[in-house]
Amino acid sequence: MVAFSPYEILNRKRRGEALEAGEIAGFIDRFTAGEIPDYQMSALLMAIAIQGANSEETLALTRALLASGESWQIAGLFDFIADKHSTGGVGDKVSLVLAPWVAACGVKVGMLSGRGLGHTGGTLDKLDSIPGFRARLTKAEFEQCVEDVGCVIATSTEGIAPADRRLYALRDVTGTVESIPLITASIMSKKLALGASALILDVKMGNGAFCRDLETARALTRSLIEAAAGSETRIEAMITDMSEPLGVACGNANEVSEAFEVLAGRGPADVTELTRAQAARILVLSGRFDESSALRELDEARSSGRALEQGKRWLAAQGADPESVVEGKLPVSRDTVEIRADRGGFISKIDAYGVGMLAIDLGCGRRKQDDVLDHGAGIMLDRKTGDQVRDGDVIARIQIGKRAADRDELRSRMASLIAIGSQPPPPRRLIYETFKQDE
Ligand code: URA
Numbered sequence: 463m464v465a466f467s468p469y470e471i472l473n474r475k476r477r478g479e480a481l482e483a484g485e486i487a488g489f490i491d492r493f494t495a496g497e498i499p500d501y502q503m504s505a506l507l508m509a510i511a512i513q514g515a516n517s518e519e520t521l522a523l524t525r526a527l528l529a530s531g532e533s534w535q536i537a538g539l540f541d542f543i544a545d546k547h548s549t550g551g552v553g554d555k556v557s558l559v560l561a562p563w564v565a566a567c568g569v570k571v572g573m574l575s576g577r578g579l580g581h582t583g584g585t586l587d588k589l590d591s592i593p594g595f596r597a598r599l600t601k602a603e604f605e606q607c608v609e610d611v612g613c614v615i616a617t618s619t620e621g622i623a624p625a626d627r628r629l630y631a632l633r634d635v636t637g638t639v640e641s642i643p644l645i646t647a648s649i650m651s652k653k654l655a656l657g658a659s660a661l662i663l664d665v666k667m668g669n670g671a672f673c674r675d676l677e678t679a680r681a682l683t684r685s686l687i688e689a690a691a692g693s694e695t696r697i698e699a700m701i702t703d704m705s706e707p708l709g710v711a712c713g714n715a716n717e718v719s720e721a722f723e724v725l726a727g728r729g730p731a732d733v734t735e736l737t738r739a740q741a742a743r744i745l746v747l748s749g750r751f752d753e754s755s756a757l758r759e760l761d762e763a764r765s766s767g768r769a770l771e772q773g774k775r776w777l778a779a780q781g782a783d784p785e786s787v788v789e790g791k792l793p794v795s796r797d798t799v800e801i802r803a804d805r806g807g808f809i810s811k812i813d814a815y816g817v818g819m820l821a822i823d824l825g826c827g828r829r830k831q832d833d834v835l836d837h838g839a840g841i842m843l844d845r846k847t848g849d850q851v852r853d854g855d856v857i858a859r860i861q862i863g864k865r866a867a868d869r870d871e872l873r874s875r876m877a878s879l880i881a882i883g884s885q886p887p888p889p890r891r892l893i894y895e896t897f898k899q900d901e
Pocket of ligand 1: 549550579645646
């Protein structure tokens with residue numbers, strides 16, 4: 463028998479050769495067992511990021527990551543339970559709105575969320591900004607929360623795809639995040655381990671996402687769907703805009719606050735519209751609604767206050783004071799730097815990647831794995847693309863947290879991320895494509 467040689471496998475992948483499923487599984491198993499060091503794993507990640515991987519290799523990687531941990535298969539525990547996942551963006555708080563909104567319509571939602579990656583925010587980091595909120599739940603607690611209040615958002619526990627957790631950390635610091643096979647295996651190993659009845663994938667596209675153009679977003683979407691081959695989970699996907707941040711708030715505590723504003727019927731139109739569209743697909747997939755009754759139910763849940771009440775019950779079920787978000791008790795920094803328009807006109811562009819990177823520097827995300835976040839820091843985009851502004855209007859605010867900051871430098875950096883034109887830009891297209899299951 464030929465001895466397993468990480469060195470040979472690395473050389474072959476570097477040359478662009480396809481690896482066998484057994485070689486990929488062997489590499490991941492040995493890495494998980496501590497027999498392959500981080501530097502060899504990082505080399506494989508870089509080789510895959512550069513050379514790509516075919517569908518069989520991507521499937522093998524997904525299955526190897528899945529097999530490194532537990533498999534919860536929550537679909538077997540409930541009549542129907544939905545999951546939702548975003549490939550990552552800036553200002554993306556859709557999950558925080560969607561879970562209670564859908565649950566308020568009588569359809570269960572269970573999600574496992576992660577920390578921010580690269581310049582993108584993470585739902586777990588946002589939830590960690592709510593005093594008392596417990597995201598680290600056991601499987602039994604996760605189930606109990608769904609039983610009690612109809613929705614839950616927890617973090618991927620140690621048990622779910624532990625190999626992905628270590629790969630994720632390596633990718634974050636080795637420039638290997640933006641790779642379709644690596645993103646696919648990372649996301650789908652966790653989604654398949656959770657095993658919901660249905661999953662909505664929000665594939666973000668634009669300069670604030672890992673896919674910058676439609677062609678790449680389509681390739682990622684197809685790859686994500688293919689990696690679920692043979693699973694019981696029904697999958698739908700949407701390619702959605704991330705060429706500017708979603709909503710007004712970018713950060714952590716400020717995004718939670720905005721999510722509850724949307725539940726209360728007041729939040730920004732883009733967050734509302736996108737969440738409503740994804741929530742409607744979940745209601746349809748549950749088999750209890752068609753598209754138009756789903757939208758009616760969602761609108762009624764919000765206008766009647768049921769969605770907000772559901773949000774509060776969900777917070778309480780996961781240990782937080784339900785009034786903490788609605789009474790403005792979140793730790794949002796009040797020390798702000800205002801950015802004003804230097805001329806009249808129309809906001810024509812907001813650089814989502816730049817906003818994401820600035821948010822990291824403010825303490826909303828990590829530069830290094832062990833960085834401690836400043837949940838109160840953030841950015842408020844008071845004016846969005848298409849808005850008309852007058853010279854001197856406040857167009858954005860930076861919420862300075864605990865980090866020392868040069869206010870003038872922050873002001874000019876933020877101003878450079880927002881373009882003002884003399885003509886209104888074309889209307890923003892929020893949803894590019896929807897990949898539906900046959901109904
Ligand atoms: N989300 C994940 O869980 N993994 C990735 O690689 C990208 C986004």
